[in-house]
Amino acid sequence: MNLPTFLGGVHPPEGKALTENKAVEILRPEDTREFVYPLALHIGAPCSPIVKKGDVVLAGQKIADTDAFVSAPKYSAVSGTVKAIEPRMAFTGAMEPSIVIESDGKYTPAPTLHDLLGHKPAPSEYVKLIRESGLVGLGGACFPTHVKLSPPKDKVIRWVIVNAAECEPYLTCDNRLMIDSPDEIIKGLEFVLEIFPQAQGVIGIENNKPEAIRIMTEHNKNPKISVMPLKVKYPQGAEKMLIKSVTGQEVPLVPALPADVGCIVLNTRTTWQIYQAIANGKPVTERIVTVTGDAIVEPKNLQVPLGLNVRELINACGGFSDEPVKVISGGPMMGIAMRSIDVPVVKGTSGILALTSKLAYIAEEGSCIRCGKCVEACPMHLEPTLLDHAVRRRDYATFEAHGGMNCIECGSCAYNCPASRHLTQSYKNGKAAVNAERRKAAAEAKKKAEAK
Ligand code: SF4
Numbered sequence: 001m002n003l004p005t006f007l008g009g010v011h012p013p014e015g016k017a018l019t020e021n022k023a024v025e026i027l028r029p030e031d032t033r034e035f036v037y038p039l040a041l042h043i044g045a046p047c048s049p050i051v052k053k054g055d056v057v058l059a060g061q062k063i064a065d066t067d068a069f070v071s072a073p074k075y076s077a078v079s080g081t082v083k084a085i086e087p088r089m090a091f092t093g094a095m096e097p098s099i100v101i102e103s104d105g106k107y108t109p110a111p112t113l114h115d116l117l118g119h120k121p122a123p124s125e126y127v128k129l130i131r132e133s134g135l136v137g138l139g140g141a142c143f144p145t146h147v148k149l150s151p152p153k154d155k156v157i158r159w160v161i162v163n164a165a166e167c168e169p170y171l172t173c174d175n176r177l178m179i180d181s182p183d184e185i186i187k188g189l190e191f192v193l194e195i196f197p198q199a200q201g202v203i204g205i206e207n208n209k210p211e212a213i214r215i216m217t218e219h220n221k222n223p224k225i226s227v228m229p230l231k232v233k234y235p236q237g238a239e240k241m242l243i244k245s246v247t248g249q250e251v252p253l254v255p256a257l258p259a260d261v262g263c264i265v266l267n268t269r270t271t272w273q274i275y276q277a278i279a280n281g282k283p284v285t286e287r288i289v290t291v292t293g294d295a296i297v298e299p300k301n302l303q304v305p306l307g308l309n310v311r312e313l314i315n316a317c318g319g320f321s322d323e324p325v326k327v328i329s330g331g332p333m334m335g336i337a338m339r340s341i342d343v344p345v346v347k348g349t350s351g352i353l354a355l356t357s358k359l360a361y362i363a364e365e366g367s368c369i370r371c372g373k374c375v376e377a378c379p380m381h382l383e384p385t386l387l388d389h390a391v392r393r394r395d396y397a398t399f400e401a402h403g404g405m406n407c408i409e410c411g412s413c414a415y416n417c418p419a420s421r422h423l424t425q426s427y428k429n430g431k432a433a434v435n436a437e438r439r440k441a442a443a444e445a446k447k448k449a450e451a452k
């Protein structure tokens with residue numbers, strides 16, 4: 001069967017068998033312990049605390065916010081007392097300003113978003129409520145959802161696509177959510193279609209999830225929504241690849257956005273959480289995390305409160321069976337290697353992957369042999385070798401001129417590279433340097449304008 005797909009991409013080992021048939025278990029510690037909430041770690045402006053040391057908080061109470069449009073507030077998942085506001089290590093390895101809450105183990109609930117609003121929201125209030133719920137892309141990108149749902153007025157949205165591809169190896173949390181809670185995902189999509197009445201809804205699922213495809217198809221009774229099986233190929237779940245597979249359209253290069261081709265793409269869990277915000281007035285306080293890898297005794301999908309220490313998740317899976325050489329936040333292709341497991345679960349923590357030396361691929365970087373395999377793999381049709389060479393000689397103008405800012409950091413080129421070149425890291429460095437130069441230029445222009 002010719003299933004919809006895109007050009008380029010790779011086929012890494014899936015690794016999903018470890019957890020795909022395991023129902024979600026709830027991990028909700030009922031003793032007193034610390035929960036940690038970094039004020040940043042989403043795309044956009046960091047939040048500022050709206051609580052102070054010593055304050056008593058309830059589960060589901062807002063603890064940090066900002067006036068910036070591109071940002072999202074933070075909520076405590078637990079009831080307890082604010083113990084400190086101080087830098088704590090995050091999964092990135094950086095020390096992030098954080099609110100530390102000593103839980104009382106009781107999860108005493110705060111008023112819901114509906115209680116605070118005073119009524120059930122009307123469609124005209126959905127986007128505001130979604131912003132208030134603290135929702136960001138829960139696939140890992142953490143882009144504020146209300147911003148996605150606020151396209152420029154001249155853009156007509158014709159497709160709302162639920163990104164249920166879950167193409168990242170090892171991760172199965174979205175798959176399990178579709179099997180266990182299909183109706184909430186469909187209702188979440190229906191709420192979004194109320195915001196964009198000219199759009200149709202499509203739930204795009206990679207074809208290696210037959211049970212999820214069957215269940216979502218059986219539960220969907222809405223003629224405006226369809227379930228679309230997609231070819232299994234990494235990175236099928238990258239926004240631009242998914243739009244190509246579902247609609248046949250290419251999203252133009254940056255700064256173009258999905259809305260430029262009439263699309264909005266939402267992750268599966270994000271869509272489920274939209275339902276929770278609009279139907280039940282619930283903010284984002286918990287998520288499902290796939291804890292997996294050959295170094296974990298009993299891999300599982302765990303539903304956990306945000307802010308919980310990652311070490312607790314690993315303990316709940318029986319701990320390490322063998323010394324891991326790599327622990328990754330996320331999956332093996334786009335995840336970030338963790339310096340410590342004593343960091344909190346955050347909104348974007350889709351998985352914790354612990355690998356032994358048998359499966360963790362750690363190789364010495366060799367010289368480029370100009371084989372072109374990276375070019376074949378790149379779904380953005382870039383020239384990875386050329387970009388890599390440009391970054392290594394700090395020639396960011398060439399990097400930018402050859403489309404380096406369009407790199408989606410999918411890692412397909414590095415996966416295909418026989419010389420184990422650290423290509424993805426090179427592009428991350430290149431993009432960071434270009435962004436830093438842009439920020440500097442903008443600041444200088446502002447300074448000049450103010451001086452006039
Ligand atoms: S250059 Fe960027 S977009 Fe292309 S394969 Fe490599 S990481 Fe992916």
Ligand code: SF4
Binds near residue numbers: 367373413419
């Ligand atoms: S795949 Fe690796 S070795 Fe081959 S051209 Fe690309 S960077 Fe060079």
